[in-house]
Amino acid sequence: MPTMPAGTLYRGKVGMWSWVLHRITGVAIFFFLLVHVLDTALVRLSPEAYNAVIGTYKTPIIGLAELGLVAAILFHALNGVRVILIDFWRKGVKYQNVMFWIVVAVALLIFIGFAPRHLAHVFG
Amino acid sequence: MSVVIEQPRSPRSRKGANWEKYGWMYMRASGALLVILIFGHLFTNLFLGEGIKAIDFAFVGGKWSDPFWKVWDLAMLWLALIHGTNGMRTIVNDYASKEAVRKTLVWALWGICAVLVTLGTLVVFTFDPCPAGAAAELLPSFCPAS
Ligand code: HEM
Ligand code: HEM
Numbered sequence: 001m002p003t004m005p006a007g008t009l010y011r012g013k014v015g016m017w018s019w020v021l022h023r024i025t026g027v028a029i030f031f032f033l034l035v036h037v038l039d040t041a042l043v044r045l046s047p048e049a050y051n052a053v054i055g056t057y058k059t060p061i062i063g064l065a066e067l068g069l070v071a072a073i074l075f076h077a078l079n080g081v082r083v084i085l086i087d088f089w090r091k092g093v094k095y096q097n098v099m100f101w102i103v104v105a106v107a108l109l110i111f112i113g114f115a116p117r118h119l120a121h122v123f124g
Numbered sequence: 125m126s127v128v129i130e131q132p133r134s135p136r137s138r139k140g141a142n143w144e145k146y147g148w149m150y151m152r153a154s155g156a157l158l159v160i161l162i163f164g165h166l167f168t169n170l171f172l173g174e175g176i177k178a179i180d181f182a183f184v185g186g187k188w189s190d191p192f193w194k195v196w197d198l199a200m201l202w203l204a205l206i207h208g209t210n211g212m213r214t215i216v217n218d219y220a221s222k223e224a225v226r227k228t229l230v231w232a233l234w235g236i237c238a239v240l241v242t243l244g245t246l247v248v249f250t251f252d253p254c255p256a257g258a259a260a261e262l263l264p265s266f267c268p269a270s
Contacts, residue, residue, distance in 0.1 A: 023215065030208035037201070037240045040184075041247045047181035047255070047262035054179055066176065073162060080155040087152065114171060121175035 014100045022079050025072040032069055063122030067115055074107040147210050154207040161200040185253030185264035194248050201244040209237040 010016055042050040056062055082099045086092035092099075136142065168187075170176055187193040212233050220226035254267035 026208070026211050027215065030212055033204055033208055034236065034240060037205070037244045041243055043181060043184050043251060044247050047258050050181045050184070051262065057179065058176055063176065066170070070166065070170070073166070077155075077159045077162065081159065084152050084156060118170060118175060121177045124177075 014097050018079055018082070018100050018103075021075060022083070025076040028072050029069070029076060058122065060122060063118070066122075067118060070114060070118075071107070071111055074110055075103070078103040078107050147213075151207060151210060154203040158200070158203055158207065161196065161203065164196065165200060181262055182264045184251075185267075188248065188251050189253050189264070189266070198245060198248055201248075202241055205237050205241050205244075209233050 005011070007013060039050075039053045042053055057066070079100070082096070082103050085099060086096050130137070169179060188197075213230050216226060216229045216233065220229055253264050255263075260267070
């Protein structure tokens with residue numbers, strides 16, 4: 001019977017999962033940004049063209065996807081600050097674990113402040 | 125050809141500028157600035173006023189008639205695209221096992237980055253909030269009624 005490899009200081013812990021999430025959210029934001037620069041460029045074509053495409057941002061499905069985008073940004077940005085602190089702050093490594101949970105808590109707080117308002121705009 | 129991974133603590137053997145180090149520093153410097161730029165962008169465009177409901181051509185016309193937001197968006201455009209592209213390069217380096225595939229993907233990434241940075245920059249600099257012949261009700265209120 002193959003057994004599960006035991007965890008290490010890194011594997012299966014906050015260090016690994018924060019890296020996985022940071023990577024996935026980074027890729028997601030990157031692909032959004034490619035599309036976003038293109039849709040913004042439509043302001044050079046005509047007001048009608050821009051309004052038609054930005055109109056899709058206001059539909060329920062894309063509106064919900066925007067919540068996902070904001071969640072991804074919140075995690076990537078705040079965890080990015082955590083990574084910077086681990087690299088440059090003397091006590092960064094010591095507190096990396098606590099800082100991860102602070103990142104999650106702050107991201108959650110901002111998200112809770114944002115989501116109801118955004119949903120009201122999309123569905124109201 | 126298999127990849128040779130050097131001992132982590134062996135001294136650097138290659139000559140010339142250490143681009144990996146500059147890339148590493150850039151990820152951190154741009155990241156710190158992007159927190160402010162992107163949070164500000166999302167706050168003004170998604171949170172204030174009517175949020176996403178309020179965004180249309182006239183909204184962009186209002187923002188980009190103010191040099192403050194032009195500089196803001198240009199900084200965000202350059203910093204975010206180069207940060208994102210360099211991050212994607214790291215990921216490609218991690219997962220592409222064939223050297224030819226890796227090279228092609230990295231070239232493609234920087235090609236896309238260059239095109240979009242150029243496009244986005246031109247859009248900001250050549251933007252006209254009151255294009256001639258456009259329907260007046262779609263334009264910002266400061267445009268002369270046509
Ligand atoms: C759903 C969320 C978003 C909405 C509704 C939105 C909306 C807009 C709008 C209306 C503009 C036109 C100019 C302005 O208002 O400043 C714009 C431009 C821009 N946005 Fe966003 N944005 C969103 C998310 C993002 C994110 C997450 C990023 C960064 C990763 C970003 C990066 C940019 C950039 C770089 C420009 C300038 C583009 C150019 O120079 O052509 N936006 N956005
Ligand atoms: C909002 C502010 C941001 C901060 C503070 C930030 C911070 C960072 C940092 C510090 C890294 C390096 C991680 C490491 O070396 O282990 C990184 C990687 C990365 N970032 Fe960002 N970032 C931000 C925004 C963005 C945006 C807008 C994009 C997409 C356009 C993006 C895409 C990526 C990608 C793809 C990586 C590579 C991930 C990996 O190697 O696993 N980031 N970010």
